[in-house]
Amino acid sequence: MFKILRFELGRAFWNRAFLASLLIGAAIALLHVVQDVLPMVGYNQNFLNNHPEVLPHSIHNKWIGATGYTFGSSLFYSILPILAALPYAKSYAADCKGGYVKNLFIRTEKWKYYVSKYIAVFLTGGTAVTIPLLFNLYLTALCVPAIVPIASAGTFPLFPTSFAGHLYYSWPFIYLIIYFSITFVVSGVLATVALGFGTVIKNQYVVMLTPFFCYLVCAYIATFISCDSLDIMSWIAPNQSIALNPPIAIIEVACLAIIPGFFFFKSSKNEEIY
Amino acid sequence: MNIQTARTDNNLIKILRYDIIIGFKGNSPKYLLVVIFTLISCFMMKNEIETVFQGKSYETLRASVTDYLIYFSKGIPVYIPSPDSSFNIPVMWLLFHATVGLFIMDYPLKDISESRFIPLMQAGKRITWWISKCIWNIATVISIYLLTFITIFFFVALFGKVSFSPTAEICDLISEMYVDHAETKVLLAFVLFIPLCTSIAAALLQMLLSFILSRVYAFLIVMCVAVASAYFYAPFLFFNFSMMLRNTVVYPLGFKNSTAIIIDLIVAFLSIISGYCYFKRLDILKKR
Numbered sequence: 001m002f003k004i005l006r007f008e009l010g011r012a013f014w015n016r017a018f019l020a021s022l023l024i025g026a027a028i029a030l031l032h033v034v035q036d037v038l039p040m041v042g043y044n045q046n047f048l049n050n051h052p053e054v055l056p057h058s059i060h061n062k063w064i065g066a067t068g069y070t071f072g073s074s075l076f077y078s079i080l081p082i083l084a085a086l087p088y089a090k091s092y093a094a095d096c097k098g099g100y101v102k103n104l105f106i107r108t109e110k111w112k113y114y115v116s117k118y119i120a121v122f123l124t125g126g127t128a129v130t131i132p133l134l135f136n137l138y139l140t141a142l143c144v145p146a147i148v149p150i151a152s153a154g155t156f157p158l159f160p161t162s163f164a165g166h167l168y169y170s171w172p173f174i175y176l177i178i179y180f181s182i183t184f185v186v187s188g189v190l191a192t193v194a195l196g197f198g199t200v201i202k203n204q205y206v207v208m209l210t211p212f213f214c215y216l217v218c219a220y221i222a223t224f225i226s227c228d229s230l231d232i233m234s235w236i237a238p239n240q241s242i243a244l245n246p247p248i249a250i251i252e253v254a255c256l257a258i259i260p261g262f263f264f265f266k267s268s269k270n271e272e273i274y
Numbered sequence: 275m276n277i278q279t280a281r282t283d284n285n286l287i288k289i290l291r292y293d294i295i296i297g298f299k300g301n302s303p304k305y306l307l308v309v310i311f312t313l314i315s316c317f318m319m320k321n322e323i324e325t326v327f328q329g330k331s332y333e334t335l336r337a338s339v340t341d342y343l344i345y346f347s348k349g350i351p352v353y354i355p356s357p358d359s360s361f362n363i364p365v366m367w368l369l370f371h372a373t374v375g376l377f378i379m380d381y382p383l384k385d386i387s388e389s390r391f392i393p394l395m396q397a398g399k400r401i402t403w404w405i406s407k408c409i410w411n412i413a414t415v416i417s418i419y420l421l422t423f424i425t426i427f428f429f430v431a432l433f434g435k436v437s438f439s440p441t442a443e444i445c446d447l448i449s450e451m452y453v454d455h456a457e458t459k460v461l462l463a464f465v466l467f468i469p470l471c472t473s474i475a476a477a478l479l480q481m482l483l484s485f486i487l488s489r490v491y492a493f494l495i496v497m498c499v500a501v502a503s504a505y506f507y508a509p510f511l512f513f514n515f516s517m518m519l520r521n522t523v524v525y526p527l528g529f530k531n532s533t534a535i536i537i538d539l540i541v542a543f544l545s546i547i548s549g550y551c552y553f554k555r556l557d558i559l560k561k562r
Contacts, residue, residue, distance in 0.1 A: 020491075024494070068360030069355045069358075069360055069361055070355065070361075071502070071505050073361075074363065074501060075498060075505075078363050078497070078501045079497060079501070082493075082494050086490065206379070209372075209376065209493065212497075213372065216365055217369070219365040220369055224317070224318050234362070241362070
């Protein structure tokens with residue numbers, strides 16, 4: 001199991017698509033810093049000399065995850081599923097089409113390949129999204145101070161009633177760790193959606209875009225049934241433009257993981273080599 | 275007409291017929307998606323109307339074809355960035371353009387990336403093949419719009435009023451635009467023609483990019499342009515034109531239809547020309 005897992009992880013993390021995904025994410029993260037963080041450095045210095053009573057800009061209201069009104073943030077969270085799926089989500093469809101699975105199945109047990117593939121796709125999806133976010137947080141931290149958010153300042157994005165709002169205003173870095181974990185899991189799950197679709201859609205490029213369409217359809221259904229909490233795009237950013245509702249979010253992400261996962265693992269039983 | 279030109283014309287018709295049949299056949303399951311999305315959007319609008327106009331007479335609740343078309347192409351008003359209001363992408367609008375992108379993403383490249391050289395050889399000349407692909411591309415986009423229109427028409431026949439006159443109250447409260455002053459034909463000209471032109475320009479640009487980069491990167495770039503268009507109000511971000519809330523009919527500082535058509539034509543024309551220049555020099559065996 002570990003041998004094939006190591007092999008799949010190697011293929012997943014050591015390819016041009018993974019690098020391209022990271023570069024695209026990093027470019028958006030950098031664009032955000034240039035557009036919205038760097039101008040605040042001068043602002044913090046000049047303004048605070050004259051008005052020391054004013055709260056300076058903090059990383060907690062300037063990094064990409066906290067600014068739902070900036071272009072960088074809007075772009076990043078709009079194309080997030082494509083970034084997650086780009087590195088490795090099409091690999092299963094490509095392996096089947098190219099006949100690669102035939103070679104693997106005569107060397108190892110089928111279930112090992114399927115489990116390894118699922119883990120590899122999940123990890124690449126999560127990593128490809130989380131690393132650019134960390135990169136942006138790091139660059140923002142180089143420019144503005146890490147002042148603990150103060151609710152009464154009115155310049156921080158979260159309401160105390162938002163998910164983990166009290167944590168954000170008390171231990172913001174713990175909040176960030178929790179939110180990075182949520183982002184990692186959701187991005188990973190979105191990437192694995194492609195595996196499920198890969199069992200029914202033979203076109204690997206279409207398969208790769210299924211997470212993006214699922215992401216949009218979730219937002220679409222949320223509008224249709226007037227349940228904003230279903231809109232992943234709204235709550236996946238740490239600024240929570242729509243407050244994350246844990247039970248709904250867990251059910252939604254579980255459905256996204258279980259339904260395509262079921263079809264993917266079910267296909268392992270039906271897959272005939274010849 | 276010399277023999278050479280006649281042969282090229284004949285080849286173009288042959289390859290075009292092939293593209294239309296095979297291309298449309300390959301995309302046929304995706305047309306079902308268009309119908310489903312359109313129906314969901316229609317029901318969404320119907321629900322909104324019933325909620326907003328609760329207690330009013332039944333006649334008021336019946337929206338016309340133009341009302342539905344306006345709802346479909348409304349987009350979002352010009353966004354003014356402010357920490358108090360997060361940017362929300364218009365999902366229905368983005369989903370529609372993403373679906374158009376999905377239709378034209380794959381087929382044109384199949385001839386050179388898979389073992390299907392026959393159409394390319396049958397075309398005789400590269401320009402014939404390229405023109406055929408461009409026409410197929412435009413025809414596909416038109417077919418998507420046509421199907422959307424037909425679905426809306428049938429929906430309206432069942433649940434609305436079969437009329438092309440917009441209902442001022444519905445446009446005002448549901449689509450958030452004041453259209454009382456506008457003529458029906460001007461509104462129809464916009465909702466039927468401008469988004470179609472924008473989609474054709476985007477589809478041709480995507481086809482060009484998919485030849486230069488790859489299918490997914492081309493799709494990604496076009497989606498980035500769409501998101502940037504929703505965020506920024508600028509003429510070079512041509513997806514702006516497909517949003518009615520940014521048109522001069524309802525927004526005094528908005529884009530004129532003529533500007534939209536000119537810029538869409540420029541994008542489409544440049545995509546066709548650059549695509550041909552690129553394809554003329556392309557080493558197809560290496561590209562595979």
